[in-house]
Amino acid sequence: METVAVDLGEKSYPIYIGEGILSDLTVLLSKADKWLVITDENVDHLYSEQLAKALGELPYKKLTLVPGESSKSFQTVERIIGAMVEARLTRHSAVIAFGGGVIGDLAGFCSSIYMRGISYVQIPTTLLAQVDSSVGGKTGVNVQAGKNMAGTFYQPQVVIIDTALLETLPIRELTAGLGEVIKYGIIYDYELLNFIEHHFSDFYTCSFTPLNELIRRCCEIKADVVAKDECENGLRKILNFGHTLGHAIETLTGYRRYLHGEAVLIGMYYETLLAQKMGLISEEYGQKINTLISRTGLSMDISDIPADDIARQMTADKKNSDGVISFILPTGQGQVAEYTLTSEQALAFVYEL
Incomplete structure (x- = not known):
């Protein structure tokens, strides 16, 4: 233990x-x-x-x-x-x-x-x-x-x-969990991202040695962030990567279509593309992230959800203030930062999904 x-x-x-x-x-x-x-x-x-x-x-x-x-x-x-x-x-x-x-x-x-x-x-x-x-x-x-x-x-x-x-967990639940796991590698620990890449299939077979190491490292990261910012006034916001879009599509689909981790995976996928478009990360790094996300086999297609509804729902997110929408976006290997978009900019982003 x-x-x-x-x-x-x-x-x-x-x-x-x-x-x-x-x-x-x-x-x-x-x-x-x-x-x-x-x-x-x-x-x-x-x-x-x-x-x-x-x-x-x-x-x-x-x-x-x-x-x-x-x-x-x-x-x-x-x-x-x-x-x-x-x-x-x-x-x-x-x-x-x-x-x-x-x-x-x-x-x-x-x-x-x-x-x-x-x-x-x-x-x-x-x-x-x-x-x-x-x-x-x-x-x-x-x-x-x-x-x-x-x-x-x-x-x-x-x-x-x-x-x-975890041995009795359905594959879909393991995929949802990997959504938050991959998030830690992107926001905090690039070596963890490489570890996930290398052991990806082990997690689906519940191989306990890499799985225990993975869970321990994720808990260490979460504990460190929470200890520095318990009530999300600063650093803890980085944990919201993928959640701005993810929460919106969860809400709009009545919490029935996606598990939370699935919605986060989709959110991270498109928010990575947004970071790439804004010039925050290289195309190579963006492809590394989204290739790993795609290995889960989850469909990234959300074209049936009206873009206007997504933009409106993101505007209502509790993380926002002063009429702008907060996004946590990757800026480098194991690094992210907060960026804000107006509702018009967010709508333009959504229309490109």
């Missing part, structure tokens, strides 16, 4: 990474008078017995939600808070988020507002959640106006990453 520290002073916490470490759960958890496990139907079907065995004699209740982005709603939040009350959770209780990014976002958000804040633990079960959404304390709920427009910054007590859980 490896440990990555997220250094946030009094809010610091460890990330434990290893194959099969779910069996050590009671050793890795802090004390609480009661526990509420929040999971989804898919994860519960696969791992309910294994989790129950790992929790042993700990007093807990379990709430199982419908899988998918559609559950990230205030209707679900009300259901979770109701389950917390029914389980008689106190300020000394804790929540376990056992699932992917949707479960983590919901569990973290509800933990942050229940009794004005109780502890929660992240046990991510997807590659995307293990390398990204479980670390850093961002929680979120979708509303009609856009993705994650309601949310809090609320750090977990601990993140427990059992890489063996």
Whole structure:
């Protein structure tokens, strides 16, 4: 088992990474008078017995939600808070988020507002959640106006990453996770990008040696960025590469057509072309990035989504201010910077997709 520290002073916490470490759960958890496990139907079907065995004699209740982005709603939040009350959770209780990014976002958000804040633990079960959404304390709920427009910054007590859980992950979920993985190589660590290139097929076969190394490095990068900028006032914005366009197409397709990581892959693909057109990166580097993205086999065709709608949705993104649209764009190997476009410039960009 490896440990990555997220250094946030009094809010610091460890990330434990290893194959099969779910069996050590009671050793890795802090004390609480009661526990509420929040999971989804898919994860519960696969791992309910294994989790129950790992929790042993700990007093807990379990709430199982419908899988998918559609559950990230205030209707679900009300259901979770109701389950917390029914389980008689106190300020000394804790929540376990056992699932992917949707479960983590919901569990973290509800933990942050229940009794004005109780502890929660992240046990991510997807590659995307293990390398990204479980670390850093961002929680979120979708509303009609856009993705994650309601949310809090609320750090977990601990993140427990059992890489063996990825063995049952569908290929599509692995691809979605690679979206965030590739992002780290572009925004922060060019050597990681080369590592992904070299071991690309290993990730799809869940070869644990390169997979554990990949997850550890991604967590180190995320932990470093979060430690320097917890509430996204500066450096943490670099994590939004691919998300300006990605969030727009997720919202416009009702969160049903794309997994989050798939939308990020598409966003990165076109935002790389934008950086290339603006002269920020060479054609050679742009091709390297987009060739790697294309290896996932995901279609980049979004021509059926009206360009006007995409531009309008990007304008509504929460990262924007002063009437301009914020993009994080590659500027060199392992380097990105923030650039802004007017709505007219963004529309021209979208029409060229």
